[in-house]
Amino acid sequence: MDATDLVRELGLRADSQRLRGDVEFLADRPRSRMREPEAMRRAEAYVTRELAAAGWRTERQPFDVRWRLGSADRPGSRAVALGLRLHRRLAGANLVARLPGGDSRPTVIVGAHLDTVDGSPGADDNASGVAALLEVARLLGALPQQPAVTLMIFDMEELGMIGSRVAARRARRAGRRVAGMICLESVGCFATGPGTQRMPPGFARAFPAVAAEVRSSGRRGDFTLVVHRRSTAPAAALWRHAAKSMDPPLPVVTLRDPRPDGPLGALIGLAVPPMNHLGRSDHASFWNAGIPALMLTNTANFRNPNYHRPTDTPDTLDYARLTTVSVATATTAVSWPAN
Template identity: 40%
Template sequence: MSETSEKTALAAMLRQHVDRLAGLIGPRHLGKPSTMAATQTLIENELTQAGYIVTKETYLALAQPVFNLIVELPGTRRPDEILVVGAHYDTVSTTPGADDNASAVAVLIEVAKRLQGKRFQRTVRLIALACEEPPHYHLGEMGSQIHARGCRERNEKVVGMLALEMLGYFRDEPGSQQIPKTIPKLIRWFIPTKANFVAAVGNLSSCRLLWKFRRGFKRSTKLPLLSLALPEKIEEIRRSDNSSFWDQGYPALMITDTSFLRNPHYHQPTDTPDTLDYERMAEVVPGVCGAIVAIAGG
């Protein structure tokens, strides 16, 4: 199969995942437990069919049992050093959540398929995370908070966490990309004004991880990448599962299309599968795989 044919097939698979999550299932939250169960089953089936053994990290949220879905590729030389790659699968009640966050779940599934059978020096842990969105956000019930705290309690050596957060919305019009007012003026000139890139954003303690991610990503895809390490006082960079790992002292990055800074459908009923750019999403997958190779030692 040619490279063009492979990308076309990958774009079609990404569209299928998003259609099933945001179209067939729709809003995925504990107000409708059946939607969370359907989502969990879908993800588990995809990972199992890809050849993985899926484990469930179960806990209570809003007095209901929920779980993170975890698969691992054990490291060959430094198995005690772990790279975590995660994407949350829930939504707020007002949206079918195509970009937020079916797009990132779709990327996670396709990354998992590509990594199956590969060998890395460090352990690679892929997680579909529960309950990132309000009312769980930063109240101790986020799946990433549960997992990050568990990593710290087990004294695990997490060398980095990649939070996949909204990866499907792209535009080429000038002015389609907003820049947070909290970004220092010296940095603002560096941020593109066209929403045609993916951003990798870390806190100041994650600079080394950011550099490795950037090197691996850019070797593997032509999709533009903006990489930034910023102080955590800039609240926009804490709005995903990466912050749960920062709170436990681990380096982490948010990999994102920048969410509400470009996507007008954020948390709206209009965040539907037809608004996404699957061809450019198909460029994200090899980029993330290349970054995992660079960080985990492929």
């Protein structure tokens, strides 16, 4: 089955009301291992139940790390790309789900973070990403042939991608090869009015073609941004094709991060500030570990006025478009192109 046929089939099965229900459950309160541990346990239990209902086996992978450089989980709409903080000790857990009876084929990881900043229920950041991941699980779990896909739900992204850094190292050391990773980061907010999409300072100079594309549409925040590197350019093109094959099609902007995978890419970002915005989620942990990855996002604070605020609530999201994000992600994970 080619990608267009798969989009059509999965689009018939996807359910925007399921996505809304997931977001409403998760985003009725803030979730944080340090500040709201009971809410995190409740969210973990919900995700595990939904994955089990879709046929996935979930393993809880605790971690305990010390003296890790990260960030603070402060509320507020302003993102600080280099707001560094040294964490003395952090104990958390990631969830890793696979379909039973897996084989040795290279796997594609689909991941999203579960935690929020202090005081925000995090409907867009990032219940939207977790809900899309759960819908991917339901769609792929119903396929007649088991896909080579692994699902990961990360802890402590808001503290500096702590959970995904642990997960990426474990994935690199594991015997099974990882073909690539898809990160779902703040994917539910869309704004169709002119001038609703902003860009970071220096962005137009660093990425003139992408800036021109955004301007040509009247700076409407109605698209999904797909951030990729050379290693994931074919996957980004596939995701774009899948999203545009839906009815109605979803506008997509692709942006290539010119840095190489591995630690060198992270170091280059320190010298070019606009690059830091391209690594503000869990995909960066996989990039730095040398694993090909791409990020799907609505650009967070550059579109969503509720970013990191108490007003990031389920009623502010677009569930029809979030459904398209889920279908395009499922299609790309199953059909991940070889480089």
